[in-house]
Amino acid sequence: MLYKSRTTPRELEVYQYLNTRIKLSEIERKHLYTLRKGFEGEVQFDRLTSSIQSECLILNDLLLQQNRSTFQIDTLIIAPYTIHLFEVKNFEGDYFYDYDRLYTKIPPQSEVTNPLIQLTRSESLLRQLLQSLGCNLPIQSLIVFINPEFTLYQTPINKPFLFHSQINRFLENINTTSGKLINHHKELAEQITAQHLIDAPFFLPPSYEYDELRKGNTCENCGLFKISVAGTKCICKECGKMELSDTLIMRNVKELTKLFPDKKIDTNTIYEWLEGAIPKRTIGRSLKKHMNCNGVRQWSHYEF
Numbered sequence: 001m002l003y004k005s006r007t008t009p010r011e012l013e014v015y016q017y018l019n020t021r022i023k024l025s026e027i028e029r030k031h032l033y034t035l036r037k038g039f040e041g042e043v044q045f046d047r048l049t050s051s052i053q054s055e056c057l058i059l060n061d062l063l064l065q066q067n068r069s070t071f072q073i074d075t076l077i078i079a080p081y082t083i084h085l086f087e088v089k090n091f092e093g094d095y096f097y098d099y100d101r102l103y104t105k106i107p108p109q110s111e112v113t114n115p116l117i118q119l120t121r122s123e124s125l126l127r128q129l130l131q132s133l134g135c136n137l138p139i140q141s142l143i144v145f146i147n148p149e150f151t152l153y154q155t156p157i158n159k160p161f162l163f164h165s166q167i168n169r170f171l172e173n174i175n176t177t178s179g180k181l182i183n184h185h186k187e188l189a190e191q192i193t194a195q196h197l198i199d200a201p202f203f204l205p206p207s208y209e210y211d212e213l214r215k216g217n218t219c220e221n222c223g224l225f226k227i228s229v230a231g232t233k234c235i236c237k238e239c240g241k242m243e244l245s246d247t248l249i250m251r252n253v254k255e256l257t258k259l260f261p262d263k264k265i266d267t268n269t270i271y272e273w274l275e276g277a278i279p280k281r282t283i284g285r286s287l288k289k290h291m292n293c294n295g296v297r298q299w300s301h302y303e304f
């Protein structure tokens, strides 16, 4: 049973928004690609674990702290007799393993960080956290290589790797494990979720200013500034995606608040952000409908 779902990381959201509104540097674009690919891999694994029918609690995407050390867990499954810890990697292409190091096979061969280092650290901190919560269940940790186009040459047989071709069999094993969850498991899931940190402390966004961002409507499907507004309907001239103006307005409110958390949201702010493409009256209606109004007259602004 899914106990905690995954949300798009704020860092990825910010980079995706910026990508449509300013010119990112080559390094920033590569970073966006890595973030996106990593997230896609995790979501793919979520789809697979969601098919587990046996008694277990699935906690996706945890950011925890133990002894002042922060650690991140992609997927945690609390089963009756075991805690499964998964680190998901969406590597693609040919790699090789050599003396506990991972390298890309295609020249120029470059070393990538061995995910086992992160897994060992996470497992150790998780064990300490579980002990502090009075839980002594054994932890089984695995690196999941989710991408079917990934090959790792010279893999030692004893490493805790789960390759794409093995994932279904492994999950089937969990699925056929008998045993029942008791209150202790549920309390544990509750305590771990309560300790989840909302925002990554090490998230360093690129520097950007409001004035340098391109304003206007972007299409939610193709990301281009090619939306034409006709009454309550907004249609993308590039891909044909139709969106109601109410949805588009609220999507932009979300985007603006993610990019500028301190910015006060009112009709004029959104009108300016959308470059006047949608009438103020329509914007005001949407803000009133979905948000709470604080303040009076010209000092009024909206909050969720």
Ligand SMILES: [Zn+2]
Binding pocket: 219, 220, 221, 222, 223, 224, 236, 237, 238, 239, 240, 241
């Ligand atoms: Zn489009």
